[in-house]
Amino acid sequence: MKLVRIELRDYRGVRELVLEPALDGVTVVVGPNESGKSSVSEALLIVLEHLDSSTKAAVRDLRPIGRDVGTQVAIEVTSGPYRFVYRKTWFKRPSTELTILEPRREQLTGREAHERVLALLAETVDLPLFKALSVAQGHGQERLALDDQTWVSRALDRAAGSASSGALELSLFERAREEYEGYFTPTGKDGKHLTEPRERAEALERERAPIAETLATLESDVAETARLAETLRVDEAALSRERVAQRALDAKLLELEHVRERAERADKEVALGRAALELARDAARDRGQLEAQAVQARAQLAELETRLNERAPALEQARERQTQATRAFELRQQEAAAARELARRRATDDTALRDRADLGLLRERREKLAAAHQELVRQRARLGDPPLDPRRVAALRKRHTELEVSAAQAAAAAPKLRLRAKRPLELNVDGAPRTLAPEETLELSGEAPRRVELPHTLELEFAPGADSAAATRAHALRLAEWRDELASLGVQGLAEAEQRLTLEADARARIEALEATCAGLLLDLNPEQMEAKIERLASRVAALGERGAQAEAPPQSTQEAQQLRQEADVRADQAQRTLDAALAAARAADAHAVKLETEQHGLAHSVALARAACERADEALAHARSAQPDEQLGERARLAADELREREARAAAARAAVEQLNPAALELQAANKRRVVLDLEQRLAAQREQKARVDGRLESQGEEGLRERLEALERRLAVLTDERARSERRARAAKLLYETLAAERVAERRDYVEPLAQRIESLGRIVYGPGLRITLNDELAIESRTLDDVGVPFDSLSTGAKEQLGVLARLACAQLVVEDGGAPLLLDDVLGHTDPERLERLAAVIAFAAKRCQVILFTSNPERYRGIGGAKFIELARA
Numbered sequence: 001m002k003l004v005r006i007e008l009r010d011y012r013g014v015r016e017l018v019l020e021p022a023l024d025g026v027t028v029v030v031g032p033n034e035s036g037k038s039s040v041s042e043a044l045l046i047v048l049e050h051l052d053s054s055t056k057a058a059v060r061d062l063r064p065i066g067r068d069v070g071t072q073v074a075i076e077v078t079s080g081p082y083r084f085v086y087r088k089t090w091f092k093r094p095s096t097e098l099t100i101l102e103p104r105r106e107q108l109t110g111r112e113a114h115e116r117v118l119a120l121l122a123e124t125v126d127l128p129l130f131k132a133l134s135v136a137q138g139h140g141q142e143r144l145a146l147d148d149q150t151w152v153s154r155a156l157d158r159a160a161g162s163a164s165s166g167a168l169e170l171s172l173f174e175r176a177r178e179e180y181e182g183y184f185t186p187t188g189k190d191g192k193h194l195t196e197p198r199e200r201a202e203a204l205e206r207e208r209a210p211i212a213e214t215l216a217t218l219e220s221d222v223a224e225t226a227r228l229a230e231t232l233r234v235d236e237a238a239l240s241r242e243r244v245a246q247r248a249l250d251a252k253l254l255e256l257e258h259v260r261e262r263a264e265r266a267d268k269e270v271a272l273g274r275a276a277l278e279l280a281r282d283a284a285r286d287r288g289q290l291e292a293q294a295v296q297a298r299a300q301l302a303e304l305e306t307r308l309n310e311r312a313p314a315l316e317q318a319r320e321r322q323t324q325a326t327r328a329f330e331l332r333q334q335e336a337a338a339a340r341e342l343a344r345r346r347a348t349d350d351t352a353l354r355d356r357a358d359l360g361l362l363r364e365r366r367e368k369l370a371a372a373h374q375e376l377v378r379q380r381a382r383l384g385d386p387p388l389d390p391r392r393v394a395a396l397r398k399r400h401t402e403l404e405v406s407a408a409q410a411a412a413a414a415p416k417l418r419l420r421a422k423r424p425l426e427l428n429v430d431g432a433p434r435t436l437a438p439e440e441t442l443e444l445s446g447e448a449p450r451r452v453e454l455p456h457t458l459e460l461e462f463a464p465g466a467d468s469a470a471a472t473r474a475h476a477l478r479l480a481e482w483r484d485e486l487a488s489l490g491v492q493g494l495a496e497a498e499q500r501l502t503l504e505a506d507a508r509a510r511i512e513a514l515e516a517t518c519a520g521l522l523l524d525l526n527p528e529q530m531e532a533k534i535e536r537l538a539s540r541v542a543a544l545g546e547r548g549a550q551a552e553a554p555p556q557s558t559q560e561a562q563q564l565r566q567e568a569d570v571r572a573d574q575a576q577r578t579l580d581a582a583l584a585a586a587r588a589a590d591a592h593a594v595k596l597e598t599e600q601h602g603l604a605h606s607v608a609l610a611r612a613a614c615e616r617a618d619e620a621l622a623h624a625r626s627a628q629p630d631e632q633l634g635e636r637a638r639l640a641a642d643e644l645r646e647r648e649a650r651a652a653a654a655r656a657a658v659e660q661l662n663p664a665a666l667e668l669q670a671a672n673k674r675r676v677v678l679d680l681e682q683r684l685a686a687q688r689e690q691k692a693r694v695d696g697r698l699e700s701q702g703e704e705g706l707r708e709r710l711e712a713l714e715r716r717l718a719v720l721t722d723e724r725a726r727s728e729r730r731a732r733a734a735k736l737l738y739e740t741l742a743a744e745r746v747a748e749r750r751d752y753v754e755p756l757a758q759r760i761e762s763l764g765r766i767v768y769g770p771g772l773r774i775t776l777n778d779e780l781a782i783e784s785r786t787l788d789d790v791g792v793p794f795d796s797l798s799t800g801a802k803e804q805l806g807v808l809a810r811l812a813c814a815q816l817v818v819e820d821g822g823a824p825l826l827l828d829d830v831l832g833h834t835d836p837e838r839l840e841r842l843a844a845v846i847a848f849a850a851k852r853c854q855v856i857l858f859t860s861n862p863e864r865y866r867g868i869g870g871a872k873f874i875e876l877a878r879a
Helices: 037-049 110-124 127-133 150-160 172-183 192-310 312-381 390-413 466-489 494-522 527-545 558-627 630-660 663-701 706-768 799-820 836-849
Strands: 002-011 014-019 025-030 071-079 082-090 095-102 106-109 416-420 425-429 432-436 441-445 450-454 458-462 772-776 782-787 790-793 825-828 854-859 872-875
Touching (some): 014 037, 037 071, 037 110, 037 825, 037 854, 071 110, 127 799, 172 192, 172 706, 192 630, 312 494, 390 466, 390 494, 416 450, 441 450, 706 772
Parallel strands (some): 825 854
Antiparallel strands (some): 002 071, 095 106, 425 432, 772 782
8 A cells, every 4th residue: 555645634733734655655644733744643543443424523623613524534645456546435415435446446435435435545555554564643652563463463474474365354363353253242141143043032032921821811710709609609508597697696786775774874863862862961960070270279269369469569669679779770880971971082092003003114114115116127127028938048059059060060071172372373253363383272162163274275164062061951951041130030140149048047036036025024924014104103193193182191102102091991891890799680580570570460450360260160150050059960961871782782782683694795796796797798708709700801802812832932932942052062163263262373383473573673783783672472572672782671671762663663563564565654753852863764664665665754854864865755834
């Protein structure tokens, strides 16, 4: 397969790109970033894999932003005997067109064109190999695995000496794999040839099961209806017998109810007799109580009148003591008020002197606090804005050391030129004239290109090498970072930064001490609270100083004020205790007098109540005797007792008649019989309903040909079961054959790993020398590289070495499959990590390998591939 022409229109950011690579040899496509280089290899896969109607994300991402246009990709390809032009458009008026030019002309469109292209390529090229050989931008260092590439395997078979039956004929292994994949999925699970018979059998079983279940149900219903008919006959006869027994028990219950009513009437008459007897006895008791109450009321009245007369003298004495205690309390109250006033004046004098002392101390603390605040402001002004961070100064110190090291490295790496004159010389140094005396030495540094000219005789130019330039750039980068860091810190150099850091550390220490001093002066106050407290003390001192003249002279010191205050407090306490004693005595006298008065009033009230109670008792007794004399009360009680005895005898006879009928057993038998009859009736109703349902099912369904359908399904199920067993036997045989051949194939791969390794080594020794050896793993991917007896795993190689080996492996593979038609090799921006010497050797390898295959290189740096002889360069403009 070879690419003749590639066209992109409105593809992402590419408006139009036409590429016609060389059919043989190397084509280098050169263009700046975003010129569409990487889009070419992507477009080849998109146009082959996705329909013009696809809505997948990979296709949606092709639409240009902000433009309503159709994205178009067209390719002209030669592959085997075929040459065709394939064009596809997405989004706006989607279309697919295929024009086959050779071996005979054909024109197809739509999905038919898409499927025909895939068929042509499947016949003539290994598309998975084409994808594996291509290298996308940034992926050049990835390993190339070729174990699943059919065409590579065929080529290696030929190289290993095995027979080949032609490109279009499947090997025994491929046929075995096809047979295996017909029965199993790639993950080893059962495929459709195994699952479909199983699913059909399960479907037939699901269809057969309800029919078999229905037939079984019908047969069960026939037996059930006969059983229900016999059960109904037996239960109806039992219900008739139980109803006769229930009626007999109901007649006995009716008789029991009549006997119970007679017993209840007799019990009620007994209760009435007992009530009449109680009334007669209560009347006699009430008469006796009335007589006793009249006697008791007269005795209580006499006692209360005696006590009232005896308590009158004591009440007069208590009232006299109450008057005397009140007068003594009023006198002591005046004395206590005078003592408290004196103590108040002494406390005022003491407070005034204390406030003056506190006011002086607070004003002194305020002056010291103001001075500390002024010093605090001055020390804070010494700090930078912002203050220096010690960690950043330490980092600056480290950068300074690194800068000195890089300067020394740049100076050491820079080439130097020393000229010594043997006679007077006139020179031009970098275009400026210079005179050298005999034996005078001129030293020039090579940090930048320099030029020395001896007019009409010699011209000398030298420039720094790669190491010198790298060291100079590294030093320049560190110098720029150093200056940026100085600017961010606001200093001119390291010394100034360290000096500022020292000054700021001293200022921070002073600030911390001053803040502690301020906190000690404030104590539990803040400045506003201190000012407020000074104002309050000043106003109180001024107010106390303006008080009027006092009877006694004010104290001259706080000690004298405290002594006078203590003496006044003692006198006030003594006066208060005397007052409290007088108050207690007055209260006791009041309480005693009030108590006697209350008792006297209570006795007088009790006398009045007793006199009224005595009169009421006499009136009640006289009224009761007038209504019924005392002798009639005894006769009434005797007659009520005789009547009660007669009623109790009749009630006992009625209860004996009830017990003779055994009511508990009779009621229990009757209730149980009613429950038995009800259960029989409910069971008969449920049986009749169940029999009606069964009869209905039998009448509506019958067999309806179900047995014939069941037999047909069972015959089909037996056939399908046999077919399924044969499929499973074939599947097991295919699996055994495939796994056996696969195991043998893995063993045989070791025989043709060597040809591929030799092909890679033959190309790689041009680059690395004769000491190169390559080791491949079972996936035909490079496992390790040995150079001059030093082996290194592929994953541990440098990025450049990985990229070089990846290109060599792809070139070797492309050469191997050339006889089967080959595949173009598309390499996007590779060998960017390769040094100039190896790049030159790789250019020779690419030129050599491309004589038999098509190689297309995409790059933004054409100088990298100038060493490839015969390469065709195509320039692309920015999209």
